[in-house]
Amino acid sequence: MSLPPLSRRAMMRGAVLVGVGAATGGLHTLTSSPAHAAVARPTMHGTASWGARAPRTPVSLISGRPNKVIIHHTATANQTDYSLARAQSLARAVQNFHMDSNGWIDSGQQFTVSRGGHIMEGRHRSIETLNGGTSFVFGTHAGAQNNQSIGIENEGTYMTVGPTTALYNSLVNLVAYTCQQYAIPASQIYGHRDFMATACPGDVLYARLPQLRADVAARLAGSGGGFTAVVDNTTAGRFTASGNWGTSSFSTQRHGTDYRFADPVLASDTAWFKVNIPSAGTYQVDAWWAANAGYNSSTPYIVATSGGNQTIRMNQQINGGQWRNLGSFHLNAGDYNVVGVSRWTSAAGYVIADAVRVRN
Numbered sequence: 001m002s003l004p005p006l007s008r009r010a011m012m013r014g015a016v017l018v019g020v021g022a023a024t025g026g027l028h029t030l031t032s033s034p035a036h037a038a039v040a041r042p043t044m045h046g047t048a049s050w051g052a053r054a055p056r057t058p059v060s061l062i063s064g065r066p067n068k069v070i071i072h073h074t075a076t077a078n079q080t081d082y083s084l085a086r087a088q089s090l091a092r093a094v095q096n097f098h099m100d101s102n103g104w105i106d107s108g109q110q111f112t113v114s115r116g117g118h119i120m121e122g123r124h125r126s127i128e129t130l131n132g133g134t135s136f137v138f139g140t141h142a143g144a145q146n147n148q149s150i151g152i153e154n155e156g157t158y159m160t161v162g163p164t165t166a167l168y169n170s171l172v173n174l175v176a177y178t179c180q181q182y183a184i185p186a187s188q189i190y191g192h193r194d195f196m197a198t199a200c201p202g203d204v205l206y207a208r209l210p211q212l213r214a215d216v217a218a219r220l221a222g223s224g225g226g227f228t229a230v231v232d233n234t235t236a237g238r239f240t241a242s243g244n245w246g247t248s249s250f251s252t253q254r255h256g257t258d259y260r261f262a263d264p265v266l267a268s269d270t271a272w273f274k275v276n277i278p279s280a281g282t283y284q285v286d287a288w289w290a291a292n293a294g295y296n297s298s299t300p301y302i303v304a305t306s307g308g309n310q311t312i313r314m315n316q317q318i319n320g321g322q323w324r325n326l327g328s329f330h331l332n333a334g335d336y337n338v339v340g341v342s343r344w345t346s347a348a349g350y351v352i353a354d355a356v357r358v359r360n
């Protein structure tokens, strides 16, 4: 979706509200799955918290559950105010646009995730029905999919850059919880463009949907304790490297738009990935690199553990384009440089700094 001007707007105007009965999938009983821990309910800010206007007419509820989640971007600026206040004002702006310009009864989407990672309720009653898991709000965000999907807007424009780490992590939390509540398989996560002629949710965010599906699947399988943070070399404010590190998009195995590379030298000159660790404890640390036969076979990854730095060497000639586990480490709480790539290796070939993931 987007704020004005917008081609989708015309299409969405044609979205006809069909009667609730026609779209009813029937009540279902949520099967319990005690084999693994439930996905935690994320913090969601309801319409009352951001001063939403009342819907023009009462929102329609559909009995039963949606069968998919559809990802959007708001096509607004990639601004750097990550506050809750900003997320609230965005929620109001989107609602005003949808009601006043599009003529809809309320915000079109069920949820919006801000660049600061704040999860905002869009159309009224979206949180209440999500928590209940047996009905959902009939939204207006993806044409013929409206009566069978949950729409999530992501603040920003993701044609050439990816979302913030905070946004992505909250998106994983929200989608995982949604999939759990409605028993939607992680495979049923889509982009708006899968169903309509639109650039939404942007080329870069759309290209991350396979990763989103994988991260949500892991959460649903209980392999995640609730925290996952991905930091790419392009993640704003979370990656630092000296000018000796070049930038390349040569390999299609890259994570995101590009990666950083440097010649090996007998000096550290570490490229660092900063992660906000929520609480002291044991975490899995993974790395992603673009592999090439000419890259370094013994690249030193440094993990800043609570007991001091540990170095793990990885062969970047192979196993590229995927997450590779560096191990399990005890980390202190706090927002700090957690994982680094050092240039200090006697092996030949570029060392690569592309992306890291920390999870528990």
Ligand SMILES: [Zn+2]
Pocket: 001, 002, 071, 072, 073, 141, 192, 198, 200, 201
């Ligand atoms: Zn969209």
